[in-house]
Amino acid sequence: MYQRQFQKISPLTTAHLAQTMSLLNMNYGDLNQEINKALNENPALVVREERLCPGCGHKLAEGQRCPICTQPKTGSPDEAIVFLSARGEFIPKGSSLGLDDFSDDLMGTDNLTLEEFVLRQIASELRVEDRAIAAYILNQLDEDGLFREDLDDVAEYFHISLDDLTRIKRIIQKAEPIGVGSSSPEEAIRVQIGELSESSKTPDIYVKISEEYLHPLLKKQFKEISDQLNIPQKTVADAAEYFSKNLNPFPARSHWGDFRSPGEGDTLGYSNPDVVINHVNNDPNQPLLVEIVIPSVSNLDINPYYSQAIKEAGEGAKEELKTDFDKANLLIKCIQQRNNTLQRLVEKITAIQKEFILKGESHIKPITRVEISKDLEVHESTISRAVSNKTVQMPDGRIIPMSTFFDRSLKVRTMMKEIIAKEKKANPLSDSEIQSQLEKKGFKVARRTVAKYRLMEGIMPAHQRKINPTGKKE
């Protein structure tokens, strides 16, 4: 059996600690950027040719999972298999959205930034003089993929007409993810509807709703819409569901709208999970396979010529080379330690929350980070850092924040949702009625708290949930 290559951690220096902490805070994307930055800055750091398993050092074929780390451990067949998986490519030096880098060849899009990803799609459609402007727009996108600057100002700044700017923007908006570069979520939706109705059969009425009644729809004012358009309320509800499934007001995010109402929900919707939980071979009878997605750190290495170079260097240059060498060494160690911590944490979490993962939200166990920290014998802040900013992809495909595993109220909230789902819609339950129902089931919460949970779940107050037998809202 292979030993873990990186088990032994050298004595902790302050620098070591500081760097490990900041690395631990980072998710897959951030860490990847950090590594790329280090690669560009530090000549002592290189990428190894062969791919190694970041967990055990086993040589891997291209794109393969480590056959050793993904073996069920003997003696504990029920435990989840947690392994580190190196994904992503390193961005070659100097390709961070330089204006000279408009190559048409579409390389693997796995690890491109959003800017580059879009730029590559539209490069051929753009006139040469438009490229700087397109690049500017893409560079200024916020994290949702929206461009929120004032178009007049931008046009003036670049000395072009508003029409030209709009034309460039249109080109961007049509690229994947569709709607990117829009000025608002509403605009993004309209673009998406437009594209969608061209490629597939979207009912005209949906288009109309999206154009004129988007806001009422988001507030779930189905009745108002159905009255004004003189259509069945069912159609409006269908439209709402259709939108929620097919559209995304924040183009840079994926998996939007699965289980949270739009509007106030900026807590969810991430593109790349840090942890992927699934069954071996997707077979529910097999044990859980938990993949921790990390950048290709196993491929990070000290430049083999470097120690040689240090020896041969003159006295003056020696110092500088040595600094780079030490920095590279430290970075590699810290990353290994980060991953090790992450792995131990995820092992623990999946063991504890197995029911939750398999059977759903009502089976979540309320745990705190402190409990885990004691178990793993690390400082509680370490757990905090390891959990923050990370996302997990569940077996059903949903991507949720890792902090969900520590959500103490999720259980009560799902119970509340069940109660509301079962209520008679002609006579909806008020918050205090919900409270007493919950109490019967053993959940002691204040009436005020029920209201808060309702809000969290985007459920309307009782009188707005009322539906009389004709199927219309009261």
Next chain:
DNA sequence: CTATGGCACGGATT
């Protein structure tokens, strides 16, 4: 008068 949302407080958690 009832149901609900806003504000703020205190204790727990990070």
Next chain:
DNA sequence: AATCCGTGCCATAG
């Protein structure tokens, strides 16, 4: 030390 969360009190709408 900072933040989050459940809760009580009060104002407001219906």
